[in-house]
Amino acid sequence: MSADERAHVCASLPSEIPRTAPPEGDRHRLPKTRAIEALDEFFRRTGRSVYLSSELPVYYPSERMFAPDVIAVLDVEPHERDRWVVAHEGKGIDLAIEVTLGGDAKKDLEHNVERYARLGIPEYFVLDARSMRLSGYRLDGPRYQPIMPQAGRWASRVLGLDFALEGGRIRFFHGSAPLLEAAELVGRLETMMDDLVRRKEEAERGKEEAERAKEEAERRAQHLERRLRALGVDPNDDS
Secondary structure (H helix, E strand, O other), rough: HHHHHHHHHHHOOOOOOOOOOOOHHHHHHHHHHHHHHHHHHHHHHHHHOEEEEOOOOOOOOOOOEEEEOHHHHHHHHOOOOOOOOOOHHHHOEEEEEEEEEEOOOOHHHHHHHHHHOOOOOOEEEEEOOOOEEEEEEEEEOOOEEEEEOOOOEEEEOOOOEEEEEEEEEEEEEOOOEEEHHHHHHHHHHHHHHHHHHHHHHHHHHHHHHHHHHHHHHHHHHHHHHHHHHHHHOOOOOOO
8 A cells, every 4th residue: 555545544534533421521521631731831841742632533453443531642743633543653652541430430440451551552541530549550561560659649651750649630740840730830920920010010119219219319409508508608619
């Protein structure tokens, strides 16, 4: 098959995901959205090309299509895609995250553990939003081995970050510093902007006060000079 024929086949693959269960609402959506926001901003600032997506149809050769809640693929061009076709992209995904809430928990906590390991996905994390539990798996040979948390954090070698469970969502850490989500980043920028405006206003007030003090000193000097002259004293006479 030529490159053009392969591209045509890839483009014809469905990019819409057939739903087998009703939508699960914000408790399912928000952890995914916040994870993508935090990771995207972090890798943008560090300058590393990492492709991130949510519920993107993924096609492995001779496998049924699947669409993890979050995927990460390292060192590839992060342009927009309608699907991830391994045969076309030249590599599989490096990390998958699933958020399980009201659907079939076995799919995420058992079946995907076997399937993703078989597909060679290096790391897999599951947030069980019902029981507020986070699980991590790392490929060791043909099987996944659980990632054991240290001080409440699960280390991801793929991302070079730590995962933690906080407020019903996944919080990422780079060393001791948490990765900011979009709302937190906006809040911090707004605080910084408010501080700059406050400093500018204080500087302007200080300048105005200095000008007023200078004008007052000049008025007092002029008043004193007039009084001295009225007494017959020349204030400019140094003799």
